Amino acid sequence: FIPMQTKNGEAFLEEIYESLKFWLAFVILPLFAFANAGVNLSNIDIGAIFSGVSVGIFLGLFVGKQVGVFLFSYLAIRFKFAALPQGSNLKQLYGVCILTGIG
Incomplete structure (x- = not known):
């Protein structure tokens, strides 16, 4: 069972999205882009x-x-x-x- 709302009545997925937005935008996505572009970060x-x-x-x-x-x-x-x-x-x-x- 996945709850649709948190205890305070907000949408559960929106709360998860808001908590992960910074990490996705500034850590995960750039690392993913560099890795798929074949950028070698070892000797910058x-x-x-x-x-x-x-x-x-x-x-x-x-x-x-x-x-x-x-x-x-x-x-x-x-x-x-x-x-x-x-x-x-x-x-x-x-x-x-x-x-x-x-x-």
Whole structure:
């Protein structure tokens, strides 16, 4: 028998999810991603993080992606191919573009 609610009336699975959310997002998922990508973590060098290739990858994926998405979104709005949602502004649009650079 699996209880559907806790003693205080909350959903049991939601409580489990909330208690595991941090560990899943910041420990389990990154380890799973690195393991499946074939990343060898045994000989990590701090100097390699700031090498030209690493900085180029960071700038291309994080900075370049958000600037590109914002530029094309702005141009689409400017030339009336798209419209900002009611009540939003370009600052909020750029916040969404930062999220595209992350993922």
